[in-house]
Amino acid sequence: MRYSKYFIPTLREVPADAEVVSHKLMARAGMIKKLASGIYSYLPLGVVMIKKVEEIVRQCMNEAGAIELVMPSVQPAELWQESGRWDFYGKELLRIKDRHNRDFCYGPTHEEVITDIIRSYISSYKALPINLYQIQTKFRDEVRPRFGLMRGREFIMKDAYSFDVDDAGANESYKKMYDAYCKIFERCGLRYKVVEADSGAIGGSYSHEFMVLADTGEDFVISCDSCDYSANVEKAPLKNEYKPFAGEMKPAEDIETPGAKTVAEVAEFLKVPDAAIIKTMVLNVDDKIIAVCVRGDHELNLAKVKNYFDASIVDFATPAEIFDHTGSPMGFCGPCDIKIPVYGDFAVTEMGNYCVGANSKETHKINVNHGRDFQFEAVDDFRNAEAGDNCVACDGKYEITKGIEVGHIFKLGTKYSSSMNAMFLDNNGKRNPFVMGCYGIGVTRVVSAAIEQNHDEKGIKWPVHLAPFKICVLPLAMKDKDVVETAENIYKNLTDRGIEVLLDDRDERAGVKFNDAELIGIPLRVVVGKKTLADGKVEIGVRSTGESSETAVDDCCEEIVRKLQELSA
RNA sequence: CGGGGUGUAGCGCAGGUUGGUAGCGCACCUGUCUUGGGAACAGGGGGUCGAAGGUUCAAAUCCUUUCACCCCGACCA
Structure with missing residues (x-):
């Protein structure tokens, strides 16, 4: 991609309403622009980021045997009334009316729709298990949207729904998703933790959250200092280890x-x-x-x-x-x-x-x-666990850290299939409700979380797998024929190898190009300047470590590819 | 919804208390010059001062109403 033909409106100053690093950097790097509270346009670079995450999610979901579909973002009230959630799902549910004055909502989640699809088409145990997923824009009218894409009202989510014949099958589907999620977050280069969670408004029997550890996280994660037990504070159980009061009672x-x-x-x-x-x-x-x-x-x-x-x-x-x-x-x-x-x-x-x-x-x-x-x-047990409380699982003590919830998996059981009469015939010809699970990943939130974990004072440091461009080529003197030609050649060579390269062909000063490249967070940088080129060399820099070295022009593409592989490993 | 704060050029802000020509930095346009870390100089364009109403000869400024946005407490990917 040529910078001059692309659209990356970087900002020198931080928008006044940005509070956390990821929001500031996304705004400054020209990835997003706010339209209303909690509602953002994704600018080209933002779209690329989202696609990067989606690509990883799709690949791992498909590998795990899930099948992609897309459901409508607008849903009729009837379905929600059927599951009973029309009245329960509070003000977060954005309710709208069509021209006929019929009730609809903008989907915050899709259990009802998927259950409706499955009950329409699947009536035999032979078609099970099945796991369907979509990547969709959702809307939750959050009480307090904040932190940019971290807690937007409109956001992109991958949600998957599994249907099984029995509990054992559902557990297996759950385990598959658990493993797939680990793979996804690892590939995204995130440091995360899986914790036991409360299932909240979605309901169901048990659930796990995938937490990216970061100071700006809004969730509190309890973890044991000696075993590997960890849970959300909402969930983290406490033992009854208190003895009755034995002292002398004074008059009240x-x-x-x-x-x-x-x-x-x-x-x-x-x-x-x-x-x-x-x-x-x-x-x-x-x-x-x-x-x-x-x-x-x-x-x-x-x-x-x-x-x-x-x-x-x-x-x-x-x-x-x-x-x-x-x-x-x-x-x-x-x-x-x-x-x-x-x-x-x-x-x-x-x-x-x-x-x-x-x-x-x-x-x-x-x-x-x-x-x-x-x-x-x-x-x-009615209180929040605190740091220093005793672990339920062993003799260790709880510690408390902050996390960003990027994924949440639920074992739903038959909550929705029962209320919505979604049944299949088992091998005895008996009607049973599907045993369900549902699995969410906040795609846009993953992008935020990745920035929270990977940045410095200059900007973003994308993990290689997420990087929108792997390499940027910076010709520092656009009026110098040799410099431009060399940069063009390197650009062409690398692009031909199928690598995503950004050529900064703007007639800007060196400092501007350096700063933008660092802000955007491109992992590798090739600098073509007059001085080094006079010695037949270019400079190759690594964003994550700040290291740089000079290489002969003729060898530089090989060297870059080698470094790229090194980073990808 | 409760409490606090902010709305002035694309972005960041001054001005407001004491009503009287709409300002600064960055960005943008033209030119000269410069080119390995956000250059310099000269010239230039850009504003319903969030909106509505009121007070006044006169309102960005004072009063009333309203909207939006942000921050602190109950939700979730």
């Missing part, structure tokens, strides 16, 4: 705490550590109001609560609901003398003589003890 008393509402304020006021306080959270669990108590310095985990109650929707109760059910203003709730059931996190069992809200304004109770002053309905 109410104490005025003017102005102190949060745990930190109360702790400061009473001069006790956060861990000597119990915070009581009032929750709405499928329209039932309950209270959950966790230690003051711990964080409540709503996903765990949701799973414990096998609920569809769990949310914090509104101030009005709190007042109606406890008589308490928000911030002063406590477990004593309230009508709703009170649950506790494991960690509270060993606490005694602690402080809780007194269910009235500006008042807390101290020296409270469960068993005497109130009863827990049940005690279970």
Whole structure:
């Protein structure tokens, strides 16, 4: 490709709204342009990047026996009503109406559509298993889009769906995808980690997330320091290793705490550590109001609560609901003398003589003890794991790191096939629902993640397999015939070998060409300048290491190919 | 949705408090010169000051409303 005939509008300055490196660099490298919050145009270089990732994804998916198709981005409401998700999938689902006032949505995911396709055509166990995938633009009306392509509202995703005759088959399909995903992310040159995850809104029995480790990640990954257990904080279970409180119970008393509402304020006021306080959270669990108590310095985990109650929707109760059910203003709730059931996190069992809200304004109770002053309905694992907590799998301790979720695989079971009546006949002639799995990769997010992991102050450093161009040829003096001719020859030679080369044939100064090449992140650079050319040499530079060396013009193409192979290995 | 902030040339920003000629850097166009790390000089083009309404002789500036975008808390590839 000739730079002068291409379109890479690089920016010298960072757009004011870019926050993270990948977003800044993508904007500066002329890959994307924002149209609206969370909605971006992919400029030519951005498209090439997306295609690079897609190419790797396709190859590995096909190898794993999955078959590509494409489903519509706009879907009728009926299908979603059938699966029951029209009402459950909240505001993220972009609902639209057509001219006949019929309800549609812009697809955030495609379980309904694929299930509809499969049930229409497959009615025998003989056609199973089957795994279909697509690479499609999706839309999720995120509450807060941010970080460029990392969390866009419109984004490109590869989603695959497997259908099996039974659980064992589904497990096998799942394993295949697991392995394919590892291959994909390895080939993308990413440092990643596979973690156990909560299955969230998609539903299903178990799932894994593929996390790219990076400081800008929005997810917290728990991993053990001595075994290889790791999980999302949402999921990471904790052991019940707390012994009941055995100390002497002091008499409880109410104490005025003017102005102190949060745990930190109360702790400061009473001069006790956060861990000597119990915070009581009032929750709405499928329209039932309950209270959950966790230690003051711990964080409540709503996903765990949701799973414990096998609920569809769990949310914090509104101030009005709190007042109606406890008589308490928000911030002063406590477990004593309230009508709703009170649950506790494991960690509270060993606490005694602690402080809780007194269910009235500006008042807390101290020296409270469960068993005497109130009863827990049940005690279970309701909090987020933290660094230093004990591993569930061994004697090690948890560590916590940040990650970007680039892939997520779910074993769905029969959730969708049952609700949508997608059945096949088994070898006994009996009707069974398909056992399903679904598997997503955020293609556009992979591009972001790759940049987060591979950059320096000058710009992007693409891993070779992702690089939009493997080599750039920079003639430094466009008015010098020898320089231009030599560069053209090298360009032609390499292009003829099927290598993606960018020839910077713009009449720009050396500095401009160097800076753009480094910003765009091309792995190898060939510099053709007057001085070195006088000695019959050109300079070959490696972006990732910053090394460079001079080579005779006649040998340079061989040398470049050799270096390229070295980088690809 | 709650809290905070920003909208002025393609990009980055000043100006606003004290109303009175719309400014700077980069980019762009023309020319001279230069050419291994974002050159220099000279000349030039480009603006409904986010939008609507109001106050005023006069509004980028003051008032009201509204929209968009960004950041901090509940979602997900």
